[in-house]
Amino acid sequence: MSVEATLLDAVLAALLLWLGWRALASADLYKAVVQFMVFGLLLALAWVRLGAPDIALAEAAIGAGLTGALLLDTLARLGAAGAADEPHPLRLTPARAGVALACLLLVALLAATVLALPADLPGLAPQALAALPASGVSNPVTATLLNYRAWDTLLEIGVVLLAVLGVWILDAEPALPRPAPDPMLGLLLRVVLPLSVVTGGYLLWVGSHAPGGAFQGAALLAAGGVLWHLAQPLRLSASLPARAAVVAGFAVFLAVGIATAVLGAGLLTLPPAHAGALILLIEAVAMVSIALIMVALFAGRAPTTVDGRQ
């Protein structure tokens, strides 16, 4: 690696540590969250530096973007009093000494371990690359997510689904206040929404051979959806269409799995000939579902729901 590269890395590392700490330690939670989002963007940069552009995209869109937005909007719901925290939220008190000590010990041991680990273990890269031709896609990360370790991803989409089911169960009141539709916002929407749809779709498409994929695309779609929600609040109650929409991605993925098990070579064993198409199908549906779920995490359940509360 070249010197300036390591210099850049050193600066980036220092910034990450500083921002990470600010994001945790700032007494004002609003500041903390904003710093967390900036931290996320820097993190994305670090991912690029580590040759992980897929993660960089996901981090920027989901880690920084969506998580940050959720945090901010919860802060808004808590109100000034609820959002207030003590001036020195992490100050070291006798009560916390044990925790601090444990964390320090962990850091020391982890650091020692990292330094002690073998310097050049290729991990599973060789196998992953060798199997790529039969995977139906040319982006090894997508191949891993949707083929080699598709079982993980299926269950992971289940986790996402659970998040929205939980929110529905909690009957969380719509997260954002409903402002009068703002013409300016509407205008913005007319530009952004198509844009987010197009870029989302594009990311999904390139995911097969270049950085990108369902999750990144979904995040972009969701961004559009959230804007829309801002413009004129969406009513994502647990109605049948909504339930069908959020479960579709999981259902299609599972259906493919079962079909391959019953008709084909085994659970989630995609026939190389059709692997590419199947993966695209799964990702397309999953993207829409996940995007809707992410919007639903904001919109929560609208007033008119199964039970007439609110």
Next chain:
Amino acid sequence: MTAGPGWLVAVVTLPLAGAVVALLAGRRGGAAAGLLTSLLVTAAVCGLTSAVLAAGPQQLAVGGWALPLGIALRADGLAAAMLLLSALVGSGISLYAWRYFAASHHAAGALFWPVWLLLWGALNALYVSGDIFNLYVTLELLGLAAVALIALAGASVVAAALRYLLYALLGSMLYLLGVVLLYAEFGTLDLLQLQAAMRPGLAPALAATLMTVGLMVKTAVFPLHFWLPAAHAGAPAPVSAALSGLVVKAGFYLLLRLWLELYAALPAALLVQTLLAALGAAAVLWGGVQALRQVRLKPLIAYSTVAQIGYLMLALPLAAAAPAALPAVVLLAASHASAKAAMFFCAGTLLAAYGHDRIAALRGFATQLPVTAAAFALAAVSLVGLPLSGGFVGKFLLVETAVGAGAWWIVAVVLAGSLLAAAYLFAALAPAFGSAAASEAAQRRAAAWLPQYAALGMALLSIALGLAGPGAQALLAVTFDAGALR
């Protein structure tokens, strides 16, 4: 595709498919889907178990990719036993929940079924997963499902649910750190390959510590149990049954896998096993005393879970040496699961009937709800370990192995624990047979019969497990041989 792997696929996919259907079907249809799925899953598990008994351990490479690139699903005797336990108790929970949520006031009740089936799917996936990262995903699925189910109880338990979620996250994060280290050291995520390659070293040691602590948080091993009582006591009755009966068992199961298989070769293994057993001993005593101090029924049952988890941990140092210890543990786990389900069912029925669960004010409910009283009493018999019940046979085998190994402290703790259990369950049950103080015991609402018989069924199951000893021993003799990969 031979029969065995077919059953494996069915076992992991059926609950997930059921969840999809239940979510689409809405309130009434959801219940139907849930009950049907329970039936099918149970059938599939029975199929898998018989395959394991007949043809030995079953393995399936998901996606057809060779290890270590792909993920392997494996079912040995232990996994099959846990699957069977989940299927039996899970079916009972579905049966109980049917009337419970049909009658229940909260509208979100319709969402019970998809979430409950996702939880069941997570359990099954966890029990057969052969991949430490896949296990992380199943743990998260399990944790979020559990939290969502607790939330069904409404505003009163939100804090408990939040605490539960935080510590579930903490647990899985620590576990994930361990996974990272193992992968960096050995370049594989497959349990058996890791077990074969396991060697002393800084990374494996740290990974072992992190994973163990993480799982201890999830299993509520003393002293990391503090999050459990409020959550288990506050959740809706069928959910409490699922949490106490099944969810904590998943963490315990992984601790078994870690210290009887993955890390068994490490020089410190016996030390850790003994340490875990010591914590178990503390849990037995602490949980018992706390249960004794409760004035309400559900917290009492929840604290008894803390104690019972301790019981299971006690067998760890014995299991390595004595083959009889593992069947003992599984019998104890199974009879605890079914007995606990029965007790929470009863508590739910009483809560519905009397509008409260203050033990002192439940005088004479044996006369008004004889079936519930009988169910609770039988469950108590098994939990205390009185003959002839699953709890008894498990306890006897445990004591026998402990005596054989000269581990008298374990014997002492087991006996002290069962006397404590006898004490607090007696305290919970004695009012039932007392003459009813009419004003106090006036039943507010009539109790439906189906939930009561579901409770009785669970209680009878935990008694009948007393005859399961030979079966358990035969099943648990079926194991994978990691040495073959070495």
Next chain:
Amino acid sequence: MSGWLPLALIGSSLLPGLLIFALPERRRGLRSALNLAGAGLKLLLVALLLADAERHAEAQWRLPLAAGLELVLRVDALSLLFLTLSALLWALTTVYAIGYLEGSPHRSRFFGFFSLCVAATTGIALAGNLFTLFVFYEILTLVTYPLVVHRGTPAALAAGRSYLLYTMPAGALLLVAVAGLQVLAGPQDFTPGGYLAALGEAHAVALTALFAALIAGFGVKAALVPLHGWLPRAMVAPAPVTALLHAVAVVKAGAFGIVRVVHEVYGSAFAASLGVLTPLAVVAALTIVWGSWRALAQDELKKRLAYSTVSQVAYIVLGTALLGPLAAIGALVHLVHQGLMKITLFFAAGNYAETLGVHLVSQMDGIGRRMPWTTLAFTVGALGMIGVPATAGFVSKMHLGAGALAAGQGWVLGVLALSSLLNAMYFLPILHRAWFRPARGPWPGAYGGVVRDGPDAAPLLLLPLLATGASALVVGVFAGLAWSPLDWSAHIVLTIWGYGDD
């Protein structure tokens, strides 16, 4: 071959019990029918066994619970002895109980547990190994608790609590002991002369400790001093329960367990070589004296009888603890005799309470004239307890005494004499009051002053009493005949245990 027999014997009281639970309170007739049918069936089966004991000698049923852990039920002469006693007394007590509980609440629950209690006792009688014996012993604890607390009064609940307080730890102790023997000797059936001698001196210490644990465990139900505390309190239970508890079910189960342990697990010779028998004998002797001594002070009739039980059951233990055939025979025969006499006494006490509301000895003046039949039966029982010649008690005490001499333990004679003296001191005054003193004023009356008119207790209460009283008399007078309990005990000791040879 006839493995179904043991199961049928247990089922004959288990199934009625379970069915009765399901019965609504008011189905009195059906409930009684079930009870009597069960009792009758059991008697029939026992008769079948007695008819040709040889053919069924091998009747056994095994159920593996885990590797090296078996439930074994089988019929041998000793189990048959205990079985016959319990079957007979259950039948009589059932009749008595039907009459006694006339119109009292929760009868389904009562009779259900009552039958389960007998099923457990049957299991104890048939247990073919120590583990099985332990299992049914614990089940017995479990199913007798609801009977003790049946009345639900604070006193009853307190009695139940103390009952569990004694029996639960005892169960824990037994668990360890049984597990310990499993580890040392492996799974073993009861064998005449014991099966531990093979282990020899190597494990002497462990075996001694385990013996102590076993005796303590069984001693609680056998009410050996100082483990007897629960028994006098438990007499708050309804009379039929106390009768059965004292005569066959609980107390006898403890004594029976000790007999099995000494003769068929350790073997009395090996036990003696371990030096554990003399201490046991001393404990038994202390119990005998202490029980009688405490009985003296009791004015409440049932309490006095309860303490007398403490003392009388210890005779069985004493005989078991003495080496040699005569003492062993004395112990076994007393197992039966004490049962017959004691159940007679408790039935009588129950009759006094139910008919006239008499609970205290001091209220019994002239009761002999008011209730002649009951008092007659009571007299038979009392004289037997004292050990007046030609009564059942005399037969047992005589064998015990002779056995003590044979075993070279002369001091035991002193104990027997002293206890007989004490027995006389707390029974004769009662008889004197009952027969020779005039009644003083009106009787207190049961349930707030109700005094049953008519010569004696209600027929359902009187007939069983007369039956037991008569049999208590017969077994004493005709002890010499074949098939008498004495003859039978001798058969067990001399032929099966083979103690006659040495």
Next chain:
Amino acid sequence: MSVALLYGLVGVALAGMGLYTALAARHLLRRLLGFNVLGAGVFMLLIALGARATGAAGRADPVTHAMVLTGIVVAVSATALALALLRRMHASEGSARLPEDRAP
């Protein structure tokens, strides 16, 4: 010191401070921030260790990338559920802290 190692150590440090915050902080939103930073640290450690051989094998280990993508999505789901719970608790109990962390 190689880039991978540098970022690995950064990940370790982030994990440490995140864990401390998750355990020590009282305000639940801050604790959630802690969990997210902890996660970021763990993910970074994983990628860095996967990238150790980047020089040699040419391509980074895609399996670690897939694992981290999974982890990120799981993390946001958990955070969203936790935030929904937090909003509900604040609505009903008027506090954004767990009962044991509330000022007496």
